[in-house]
Amino acid sequence: MSLIEVKNLSKIFGRNANQATKFLDEGLTKQEILKKTGNTVGVNRATFTVEEGEIFVIMGLSGSGKSTLVRLINRLIEPTEGNILIAGEDLSKMDKKKLRQTRREKLGMVFQRFALFPHRTILENAEFGLEIQNVPKEEREKKATEALEMVGLGGYLNQKPSQLSGGMQQRVGLARALANDPEVLLMDEAFSALDPLIRKEMQDELIDLQSSMKKTILFITHDLDEALRLGDRIALMRDGSIVQVGTPEEILVNPANDYVEKFVEDVDRAKILTAQNVMKRPETINIDRHGPRVALERMREEGLSSILVVDGKRQLKGYVMAEDAYEATQKETRDLHQILKTDIQKVSKDTPMNEIFNIIYDSPIPIAVVDNDRLEGILVRGAVIAGLAGDGEVNLQNV
Amino acid sequence: MFDKILDFAPEIPIAEWTTDFTDWLTSTFSFLFTPIKEHFGNFMEFTSDLLMKVPPIFIILIVALIFFFITGKRIGLAIFSIVGLWLIYNQGYWDHLISTFTLVLIASLLSVIIGVPIGILMSKSRIAEAIIQPILDFMQTMPAFVYLIPAVAFFGIGMVPGVFASLIFATPPTVRFTNLGIRQVSEELVEASEAFGSTGSQKLFKVELPMAKDTIMAGINQTVMLALSMVVIASMIGAPGLGREVLSALQRAQVGTGFVAGIGIVILAIIIDRVTQNMNSKKEG
Numbered sequence: 029m030s031l032i033e034v035k036n037l038s039k040i041f042g043r044n045a046n047q048a049t050k051f052l053d054e055g056l057t058k059q060e061i062l063k064k065t066g067n068t069v070g071v072n073r074a075t076f077t078v079e080e081g082e083i084f085v086i087m088g089l090s091g092s093g094k095s096t097l098v099r100l101i102n103r104l105i106e107p108t109e110g111n112i113l114i115a116g117e118d119l120s121k122m123d124k125k126k127l128r129q130t131r132r133e134k135l136g137m138v139f140q141r142f143a144l145f146p147h148r149t150i151l152e153n154a155e156f157g158l159e160i161q162n163v164p165k166e167e168r169e170k171k172a173t174e175a176l177e178m179v180g181l182g183g184y185l186n187q188k189p190s191q192l193s194g195g196m197q198q199r200v201g202l203a204r205a206l207a208n209d210p211e212v213l214l215m216d217e218a219f220s221a222l223d224p225l226i227r228k229e230m231q232d233e234l235i236d237l238q239s240s241m242k243k244t245i246l247f248i249t250h251d252l253d254e255a256l257r258l259g260d261r262i263a264l265m266r267d268g269s270i271v272q273v274g275t276p277e278e279i280l281v282n283p284a285n286d287y288v289e290k291f292v293e294d295v296d297r298a299k300i301l302t303a304q305n306v307m308k309r310p311e312t313i314n315i316d317r318h319g320p321r322v323a324l325e326r327m328r329e330e331g332l333s334s335i336l337v338v339d340g341k342r343q344l345k346g347y348v349m350a351e352d353a354y355e356a357t358q359k360e361t362r363d364l365h366q367i368l369k370t371d372i373q374k375v376s377k378d379t380p381m382n383e384i385f386n387i388i389y390d391s392p393i394p395i396a397v398v399d400n401d402r403l404e405g406i407l408v409r410g411a412v413i414a415g416l417a418g419d420g421e422v423n424l425q426n427v
Numbered sequence: 428m429f430d431k432i433l434d435f436a437p438e439i440p441i442a443e444w445t446t447d448f449t450d451w452l453t454s455t456f457s458f459l460f461t462p463i464k465e466h467f468g469n470f471m472e473f474t475s476d477l478l479m480k481v482p483p484i485f486i487i488l489i490v491a492l493i494f495f496f497i498t499g500k501r502i503g504l505a506i507f508s509i510v511g512l513w514l515i516y517n518q519g520y521w522d523h524l525i526s527t528f529t530l531v532l533i534a535s536l537l538s539v540i541i542g543v544p545i546g547i548l549m550s551k552s553r554i555a556e557a558i559i560q561p562i563l564d565f566m567q568t569m570p571a572f573v574y575l576i577p578a579v580a581f582f583g584i585g586m587v588p589g590v591f592a593s594l595i596f597a598t599p600p601t602v603r604f605t606n607l608g609i610r611q612v613s614e615e616l617v618e619a620s621e622a623f624g625s626t627g628s629q630k631l632f633k634v635e636l637p638m639a640k641d642t643i644m645a646g647i648n649q650t651v652m653l654a655l656s657m658v659v660i661a662s663m664i665g666a667p668g669l670g671r672e673v674l675s676a677l678q679r680a681q682v683g684t685g686f687v688a689g690i691g692i693v694i695l696a697i698i699i700d701r702v703t704q705n706m707n708s709k710k711e712g
Binding site: 099102104128129130131132133135136137139140141143145146147156157159160161204208214 | 613615616618619620621622623624625626629633634637638640
């Protein structure tokens with residue numbers, strides 16, 4: 029079962045939200061509703077699920093409703109309608125006391141501008157969540173210290189937030205959220221206020237931390253690169269609606285509509301696409317059944333100067349060059365083994381494209397794409413460049 | 428002819444109504460006012476008598492020491508307080524100074540005790556703010572002398588009506604600044620405390636009040652200064668202290684006496700102001 033289930037969650041700001049809800053059901057756009065009723069649609073019937081242990085990124089430009097959406101999930105903003113289920117419990121129906129309990133035990137939150145309490149020390153900040161649960165001082169200090177050590181701030185316990193840099197402050201923010209050991213982390217543009225280098229460092233660290241903590245993380249961002257780096261899955265938002273949910277690849281390669289397409293246009297595809305997205309179906313010959321003559325014939329048909337050699341199980345054995353095959357036919361040799369070359373470049377099918385460049389530049393022959401030595405495809409220069417240009421040469425069948 | 432248009436109604440007897448209302452209050456709540464006047468009056472006299480029994484030299488030294496420490500061990504203000512207080516002693520106004528100080532102290536304490544919770548209420552409820560805001564405006568703009576009249580009606584003459592009048596006059600800044608301070612706490616911090624599951628009072632005491640502290644202290648500083656200014660006016664209804672000396676000097680056209688008593692008030696004002704201000708900035712650092 030999914031840890032978080034959001035069903036038809038809407039937020040309409042302003043009075044007479046009911047009428048605006050009706051218009052929403054009739055399919056009017058955000059702008060039309062604003063004109064007719066004066067209400068702003070913050071979030072429009074968002075529906076999605078988040079699996080346990082997943083980083084789910086909600087991405088959109090400013091004003092797309094993503095920050096509202098994350099606040100609806102812990103009810104910092106009251107939803108107009110819809111349900112939020114966390115581990116099967118409906119947050120939207122909870123009374124204040126139950127909601128408080130859930131926030132304390134299950135939901136941690138990290139804020140864009142850190143939201144550290146300036147009058148408290150780093151340790152006291154990290155303790156906050158435990159302190160309001162009346163956890164004894166000794167225990168909460170221990171847990172908070174552990175959380176701070178986890179984010180690399182073990183030596184700053186008694187400093188004030190203003191004494192730390194932005195990146196370090198956000199580490200405190202993260203530690204404060206982790207100290208409660210919540211199941212779900214809500215991160216609202218958590219790294220957006222940091223400069224690019226620090227941001228990247230924090231992203232890497234979050235990925236590192238995540239590999240050991242296995243929290244369920246809902247990450248809000250306006251930065252597509254960040255979304256692609258962090259997200260197991262990404263939801264794209266526009267005008268309060270979710271326009272597409274999918275893995276980073278699905279979104280890049282198969283944008284659901286023009287809006288998504290425009291969005292992903294600028295992405296550096298080299299970082300996202302991997303070998304399997306741009307590889308071609310390989311021409312091969314079977315080492316057990318075919319001889320030099322067949323090899324030569326196939327190369328002639330396809331206009332190639334070399335051909336890959338596999339065995340019956342499609343395990344890659346090597347390649348033969350056209351010249352060698354020709355010489356072998358002259359000498360009446362039947363066995364491919366004698367002319368087989370094994371110095372072939374292999375890459376695994378999830379190698380990112382930017383790593384492939386260096387290899388393909390130096391290599392006179394195509395590169396084999398393998399999955400545990402099983403041949404999956406080949407990379408030829410033309411197709412790699414076409415894939416980068418994003419002109420539809422990319423395929424997803426193998427994904 | 429146009430003049431007549433405005434005469435469509437007879438004069439509204441607001442003054443009579445107010446008088447009647449005050450009379451009604453006085454007679455109806457005399458069971459409350461009388462004991463307040465007696466016990467509270469006794470308490471205040473007791474406090475000022477107690478302070479008067481302390482040898483002046485001790486008080487002067489204590490004040491100087493307080494200054495020395497809250498200004499970060501600088502001696503400027505400490506020396507000022509020694510010279511200033513000695514001057515008041517030298518002029519024979521020590522007892523008046525103590526009376527004035529007692530009045531200011533008690534009036535300010537009451538203002539803070541009443542004002543801060545009202546300010547909190549205002550910051551939490553838009554309706555409360557809409558109701559209280561104009562009342563505060565009224566309290567502050569009404570000439571302070573006017574409060575003396577019902578004060579006398581309720582509590583007779585002496586220290587207690589003086590405290591009552593300065594309460595009304597001096598409380599608004601504390602209320603306003605408390606409200607302002609809490610409303611100024613950044614949205615994200617409030618969200619953070621809520622997101623971790625704070626109760627309302629946890630949010631108030633662990634986040635909002637500590638964050639608003641500086642602003643509230645600025646309001647309290649204002650309140651204390653207003654209370655001090657009210658003390659002079661309250662001397663008209665028999666409140667003892669430096670104010671009474673100023674008043675009697677005025678009535679007898681004694682420029683010299685008036686000036687000396689006035690200087691005493693100035694010195695006290697500076698001392699109180701610097702102490703409350705420094706308490707604020709010291710905790711900041």
